Structures are given as structure tokens and as C-alpha cells.
Amino acid sequence: MIPLERRSFLALTGVSTAAVVLGTGHPAAAGYDGKVPPAPFTLGVASGSPLPDGVVLWTRLAPEPLAADGHGGMPRRPYTVHYEVADDAAFRRVVARGQALASPELAHTVHVEVRGLRSNREYFYRFRAGGEISPVGRTRTAPGPRDTPTELRFATASCQAWYHGHFTAYEHMATEDLDVLFFLGDYIYEYAINANNLWRQGVPMPAPEHNTETVTLSQYRLRYSLFKTDPNLQAIHAHVPWLVTTDDHEVQNNYADEWSETGITPADFLRRRAVAYRAFYEHLPLRAVSLPDGPSMALYQRLGWGRLAEFTMLDNRQYRDTYPAGVVTDNSPERHNPDRTILGAQQERWLYEGIARTRATWNLLSTGVVMAQIDRDTGPGELYSNDMWDGFPANRDRLFAALQRSSATPVVLSGDIHRHVAAELKTDWRDPDSATLGVELVGGSIGSDGDGAETDSFGPLWLGNPHVKLYNARRGYLTGRLTPTELTSEFKTVPYVTRPGALVTTAARFVTEAGRPALNREV
Incomplete structure (x- = not known):
């Protein structure tokens, strides 16, 4: 990857160390604590990255969230934002309070890293700026590392093209x-929004500034603002802490490291990636460690849910090798190059190392693209998508070898394809009777591709692979209930999203x- 020096990043983004520190709620000089523009909390509140003693709390001051300059209608000055965390939704028992700077x-976003909370507890939080009070959010902390909780209830979501439909799934x-909610990529889409793709009924055509592909920081900020005005997206952010990773549309379709499918030079594309990652950080409940350094952002992370589960969030875009011969290719020798990686050497x-150390019962690996092998040729030949893990079989083999040495049961959570898929991860893809290493649960899109259907023309292709046990082309989401003995996964669908x-x-x-991974279907 072509590096950009730190001073280049500062020139690109104009962010100072002081602004970062203040935005996280660490002690520092306060900003203006007086009157703010009316109704500044139009984009809601959020929490994320739960630890046994704390969480990240997020909000943004944006009284005019769709202002064309991307600044949300805020004056260009820093404001003090106060926060409270309580045991109860009425805030009679406040357990933490403080302030952060919205610069x-x-x-004018803040990412407050609250610590000192009790483990495995539900909490409520809110913000105040001037005399304005935010909506109340609900969050929870993780169990302690030696605890063995009786269950974990989670959901996954991905691919929320606002213009394709309502977020009824949320x-x-x-x-x-x-x-906890695992978000698996494509929080926004970079495409121009116009009459050709606005399928969400009942909303006016967005202003002309939305009818262009996002390239600049102000354009990416505006796109996040548009998507985050959705009340159902705000509701789910306020309901549960999120763990997030990206796929491609947060920057550009099908990008790989510094490679752009539209031929943008690497140097120019890295500049675009820098501002895209910056806007992603600004609008998600991420810790300060994820603040981008130029075109680089620390996204992959590992968190625990006591002894029950380990969460491994992967980044499969920032470090991947480029496509060997287009997005889709046959079983070519180049595809099997043992040096190819979707994760990069350091992340691998x-x-x-984390897989080898875990003592949890379950290992939940979140990745933006499908991991199971999917032969797309229904005849005797072989055809694979190089955009998925199929483009990196040697990397997948290395991962599977590491998982086989671990006692934790692997569950891969993925998205990207706008379809619900359940698959068993086989030690030998060509032998349906070979051992099953783990399972993969692919959640359908929240809104991308419109209403969908029970099946479509790709159904026979996917189900032609014997390890695929479900294919459904509706919009929706996945929920899971994890206990020390079993995982119950449910694929939830809605029949339409173009209208609410x-x-x-x-x-x-x-x-x-x-310990006995397989997909035993009940419904």
C-alpha cells in the first residue's frame, strides 16, 4: 500500500490531536457551553464496542442534517456536550456523567469512552448541549472475562441502501x-441518488447535491446524514450497542486496498479513502483507536462475552490483494497463489494468535463478504467470485487450519450479497460428507435491491453447492441466541421495503x- 505521511493526513482532514481527545470525553479544556441551535440531535444517539466496564457513546450536533456543506447547520466553533449514564431510563440513578467537545x-460528533461501569449490566444514556436534550439510548456492558453468561442474544445487519427502500427490518x-448488533458493511452507498434508483416510496427526491457519487469529505458526511435521518435506523442504534466493520460501499464498490475499479490512480484513491474512512469514524460509535490515520483505519478487533463467546471483527478490504483476473473467474492458477491474502499479513x-489463545465456547467471526466456497458453474466447470473469500482460497485454508486447532466452535457472520444464506464450512468442499468445521450465517440486506423475493435466478446456483442449506432473496436480518450448549439462529424477512x-x-x-457444528433446520 502507498503510505501517506501523518502531515499529509492532517492536510487532508484538518483534524487536531486536541479535537480527538476532547471528542472522546477525556479531560481537556471545554468549548462553548452556551446556547446551541434548536433541535441539534436530529441524527439520534448510539453506543458501541461494549467492554466489561464501559462502552462508547456517540452523538452528533446537526440541527440541519442535510445542509449541503456537510456541517449539519452548526456554527464553525466547538461546543461542550454533557453526557449522563444511568441505571434507569428516568435517570433517577445516574452512575456516570461528564463532558466532551463537539468540534x-x-x-460536531462526539465519541465518549465511558469506563467504570459494572459488567453485564443494562444502562441508559443521554446528552445535553446548551439547553437541548438528546433522545435516551439503551446500552449494556459485556460480562467479565471469567464469567459464564447463560446466553447472548445478537443480531446482524448489512447493506442499507436508503434509496432502495424503507428500513422496516430495523x-x-x-x-x-x-x-449486541454486528454490522457487517455497506452502511452507506457512494452512488448518485436520482429518479433511477430512488425506490423508497413516500419521500421527496433528495436535493441535487445528492445526485453525484461521493468523493469529498463533505459529500461523504452528507451521505451519512441522509441515511441516519431514517427513524428506524436511529431506533436500532438507540436500542443496542453495535460492533461494526466495513465492506466496500463505504468507499467505492469492489475496492481492494489502493485499487479502484474505475481506474483512479492509487495516490488519488488513497486520498478518497482517507476522507471516506474519516466520515465513517465520525458517524459510528467507534473508539479513538479507530480514528483514521490518513487512508488507514484500525478496524479489526477482538472482544469477549465472558467465557461464552469471543467476537472477532475482521477487515477484508483495507489490506486485500487485488483481483487476479476480474471480479469473477474460473479455477485459475493465479487464484490459488499461496501468497494471496484478503486480510493482509499483519491481520492474519x-x-x-487470537484463535490459538481463546478459551471461549464459541468464536464469532464477522466478515464483510461470504467465506464459504460457492461454485457458480452449475455444470462440470468451476466459476468463483474473486470479490468474496473464494478469491483467496489459500488465505481461507490458513484460517481453517487455525480454527481446526482451536476448541471453540466457529460461527462466521457475513453479509454483502443481499440474500439470506446458511452454509456449513467444510474441510473438503468437494466431499459433502467431509467434516464440518463451522457454520456461516449470511444475513440479507436491510434495504439494498428493493423488495426482493423468496428466491431468484441465483437460487439454483447457490443451492447447487451441497453445503448451502438456505437461500432466500428477501430483505431482513439475522438473530441468534447463543448458550453454552447451542446456537439458535433465525432468518427474519419482510415481504417489501419500497413502502413502509x-x-x-x-x-x-x-x-x-x-462442538458439533452443523445446521439442523427446525423451521
Whole structure:
């Protein structure tokens, strides 16, 4: 990857160390603590990255969230934002309070890293700026490292093209009893929004400044603002802490490291990636360690849920090798190059070291693209998508070898394809009777590709691979209930998203036993 020096990053983004420190809630000089523009909390609140003693709390001051300059209608001065954390939604028992700086350098966002909380507890939080009070959010801390919780309730989500449909899936998800949500990529889409792709009924055509591909920092900020105005997205952010990774559309479709499918030079593309990552950090509940350094952002991370589960969040875009011969190719020798990696050498080492050390019952690996092998040729030949893990079989083999040496049961959570898929991860893809190493659960999109259907023309292709046990082309999400003995996974779908009001149904339910990974279908 072509490096950009730190001073180049500062020139690109204009962010200072002081602004970062103040935005995280660490002690520092306060900003203006007086009157702010009315109704500044239009983009809601969020929490994320739960630890046994704390979480990250997020908000942004944006009284005019769709202001064309990307600054949300805020004056170009820093403001003090106060926060409170309580045991109860009425805030009669406040357990933590403090302040952070919302600076124009970070689009008046704050990422408060609260510590000193009790483990495995539900908390409520809110913000105040001047006399304005934010909505109340609900969050929770993780169990302690020696605890063995009786269960974990989680959901996954990905691919939320605002212009393709309403976020009805989030409306239903926000009624679920959840401990954590894994977001698996494509929080925004970079494409121009116009009459050709605005399928979300009942909303006016966005202003002309949305009818262009996002390239600049102000454009990426505006795109996040547009998506985050959705009330159902705000509701699910306020309902449960998130763990997040990216896929491609946070920057550009199908990018790989500094490679752009549209032929942008590496130097120019890295500049674009720098501002795209900056806007991603600004709008998600991420810790300060993830603040981008130019075009680089620390995304992969490992967290625990006591002795029950380990969460491994992977980054499969920033360090991957480029495509060997287009996005889709046959079983070519180049594809099998043992040096090819989707994770990069450093992330691979970190991943395998963590797998070797874990003592949890379950290892949940979150990745933006499908890991299972999917032969796309229904005849005697072989055809694979190099955009998925199929483009990196040697890397996948190394990962599987590490997982086989661990006692934890692997569960891969992925997205990207806008379809619900359940697959068993085989030690030998050509032998359906070979051992099953783990399972992969692919959640469908929240809104991308519109209404969808129970199946489509790709169904026979995917189901032609015997380890694939489910294919459904509706919009929706995945929920899981994890215990020390089993995982129950449910694929939730809605029949339409182009208009609001769809009911949710369970399209499929599987049970996977700890230590005996398989997809045992119940519904």
C-alpha cells in the first residue's frame, strides 16, 4: 500500500490531536457551553464496542442534517456536550456523567469512552448541549472475562441502501431483546441518488447535491446524514450497542486496498479513502483507536462475552490483494497463489494468535463478504467470485487450519450479497460428507435491491453447492441466541421495503450444537 505521511493526513482532514481527545470525553479544556441551535440531535444517539466496564457513546450536533456543506447547520466553533449514564431510563440513578467537545473538525460528533461501569449490566444514556436534550439510548456492558453468561442474544445487519427502500427490518429488530448488533458493511452507498434508483416510496427526491457519487469529505458526511435521518435506523442504534466493520460501499464498490475499479490512480484513491474512512469514524460509535490515520483505519478487533463467546471483527478490504483476473473467474492458477491474502499479513497473524489463545465456547467471526466456497458453474466447470473469500482460497485454508486447532466452535457472520444464506464450512468442499468445521450465517440486506423475493435466478446456483442449506432473496436480518450448549439462529424477512408497514416473519430457524457444528433446520 502507498503510505501517506501523518502531515499529509492532517492536510487532508484538518483534524487536531486536541479535537480527538476532547471528542472522546477525556479531560481537556471545554468549548462553548452556551446556547446551541434548536433541535441539534436530529441524527439520534448510539453506543458501541461494549467492554466489561464501559462502552462508547456517540452523538452528533446537526440541527440541519442535510445542509449541503456537510456541517449539519452548526456554527464553525466547538461546543461542550454533557453526557449522563444511568441505571434507569428516568435517570433517577445516574452512575456516570461528564463532558466532551463537539468540534467542527469532527463534524460536531462526539465519541465518549465511558469506563467504570459494572459488567453485564443494562444502562441508559443521554446528552445535553446548551439547553437541548438528546433522545435516551439503551446500552449494556459485556460480562467479565471469567464469567459464564447463560446466553447472548445478537443480531446482524448489512447493506442499507436508503434509496432502495424503507428500513422496516430495523423497525422490527428494535423490538427484539438484544445484547449486541454486528454490522457487517455497506452502511452507506457512494452512488448518485436520482429518479433511477430512488425506490423508497413516500419521500421527496433528495436535493441535487445528492445526485453525484461521493468523493469529498463533505459529500461523504452528507451521505451519512441522509441515511441516519431514517427513524428506524436511529431506533436500532438507540436500542443496542453495535460492533461494526466495513465492506466496500463505504468507499467505492469492489475496492481492494489502493485499487479502484474505475481506474483512479492509487495516490488519488488513497486520498478518497482517507476522507471516506474519516466520515465513517465520525458517524459510528467507534473508539479513538479507530480514528483514521490518513487512508488507514484500525478496524479489526477482538472482544469477549465472558467465557461464552469471543467476537472477532475482521477487515477484508483495507489490506486485500487485488483481483487476479476480474471480479469473477474460473479455477485459475493465479487464484490459488499461496501468497494471496484478503486480510493482509499483519491481520492474519493477529487473527491466528487470537484463535490459538481463546478459551471461549464459541468464536464469532464477522466478515464483510461470504467465506464459504460457492461454485457458480452449475455444470462440470468451476466459476468463483474473486470479490468474496473464494478469491483467496489459500488465505481461507490458513484460517481453517487455525480454527481446526482451536476448541471453540466457529460461527462466521457475513453479509454483502443481499440474500439470506446458511452454509456449513467444510474441510473438503468437494466431499459433502467431509467434516464440518463451522457454520456461516449470511444475513440479507436491510434495504439494498428493493423488495426482493423468496428466491431468484441465483437460487439454483447457490443451492447447487451441497453445503448451502438456505437461500432466500428477501430483505431482513439475522438473530441468534447463543448458550453454552447451542446456537439458535433465525432468518427474519419482510415481504417489501419500497413502502413502509411490512410485517416480519421467520423464514428459517437452525440449531447448531457447540462442538458439533452443523445446521439442523427446525423451521
